[in-house]
Amino acid sequence: MTPWEKALRSALYAIEQGYKAFPLSINKTPSVRSPHDKGHSCRGQCGKPGHGVHDATTDPAYARHLFDLSPRATGYGIACGGRMVGLDLDRKNGVNGVETVNQLAAKHGFQLPQTMTICTPSGGFHLWLSIPDGVTVPNSAGRLGLGIDVRGTGGYLVGPGSTGKAGEYTLHPKLGEVDVQPTPAQLLKLMLPKPATRRIPRADPSPVTASKALDGLVRVVLNAPEGTRNDRLYWAAAKAWAHVDDGHMGAAEVEAALVEAATRQGLTAGEAMRTVASARRAGVTA
Template sequence: MSAPTNVLPYALAAARRDWHVFPLRTRAKRPVRTFTDWERHATCDEGAITAYWGAHPAHNLAVACGPSGLVVVDLDTPKDGETPPPEWARPGIAAGADVLAALAEEHADGDTAFLDTFTVTTRRGGTHLYYTAPEGAAYRNTSGRLGWLIDTRATGGYVVGPGSYVADADGRGPYTVTNPTATAPLPGWLATLMEPARRRPVTSGQVHQALVSSPGMATYVTRALRGEVDRVLASKEGRRNHTLNTAAFAVGTLVGAGMLPKHLAEDALEQAGLHVGLESSEVEDTVRSGIQAGIRRPRGAAA
């Protein structure tokens, strides 16, 4: 399927929903060079939009989520050869949409009404679910927090808008509106799962108690996780984020081997990072990226 020749109608349609938009390069997901500060320059002014896309009709469209008051849930499909991590290696789980359905079954009693919102099908067969952010909320982007092949875009993030066409090495195709309805409010259960770790007083004893009270964990794994938590708690100022990243990678190798639940690993390391004074957003990013890197090198696998 060839790229659309005129993105202007899609940009205007987005602006009429009060969404702030800005241009991406033709057939790409990167902002044009003149829009490096895209979150500040994104606009819903129809005159400015008409002037720009009238002159550059093939430039792709981006929707800036924060200024638009949106949280977009991005359900991806696996790349060639990609398989679910151990915690999602279950019957019926083959893509991000399946993971979201499993989360809904657990947290919303299987209610699927939340799926009735503005929806875009992406170039590789994935899905963007657009939601209105709660007033006063300050959600940030997440990658994998909700589960395998699920990302979210909010303040500080953007999504490729409908009408765009992207041609990348891993696939090419259009972004197509498949449900043009109004955006639904972000479901409460999803909002809860997206909430960042809160800064709270945590002692090393509390962290350790959380480990030993977890049923079914082997002594070896408990000691390994406790050792990495101790390493973070003893880290020196200026080295704390690096130490947290190293610990997250080591623990991630256990998660990747199916020896340790991912949520427990994340909770223990996040609490340790908060305890030594790191900012919550820094802690979350470091723990998740480190664990994901470790998952790709599971304990016991050949180097």
């Protein structure tokens, strides 16, 4: 069985279980090419495939179509948001997210449940957790601590049965396939953005104006010349977070839009989220 066949079969099985899936390349990025020219801000409204996590589907026939469009796909993504979040615990380059989350658990008095757990090629883990209806958890990179990334609205996890450059993503050998468990209340509280003291907006922009501003920042990232991608992303993120602080934009929308644009430019989702998070921290301390 080829990696493509294994990824397709695994994605279809995930869809049977109720998850939304879409194909990934060996770099863990969306593998269906965008139908738009560089600089677009469409997130699937056009109805065509090629919009990253926005392609994720629970329709087996459409999933097969997406894989047919990506003959080099070697994996698949599981869309987060809705009632599911992912906890990505890295263990590489001297960072140990498992130790960090255990320290958080001891400090805040929660215990991680035995939930669906995926082993990553680098020795880390992806924990799948459920959240209550109506709760929106944003993506974050390192905000909870070193080696801990949160995959929420607009984010995705690499599904088991996928193959990346470093190897395969597999079910935890001791746990196997288990039900996704609720996020402990104290951990969920840590995942949510802290209430911020808002500045008084200089004006009350319409939703259309705010949307155009975000689209413009997304285009800055998408049009970044080679060698300037990270700097342009940081600049755009700093501008966007200022709009969030003013109450003009939503944090989850900003992070999802900029991270998606950066991954289309070749950055990994983790790199992009770390840069966006860094711009956020700089704005908070400025």
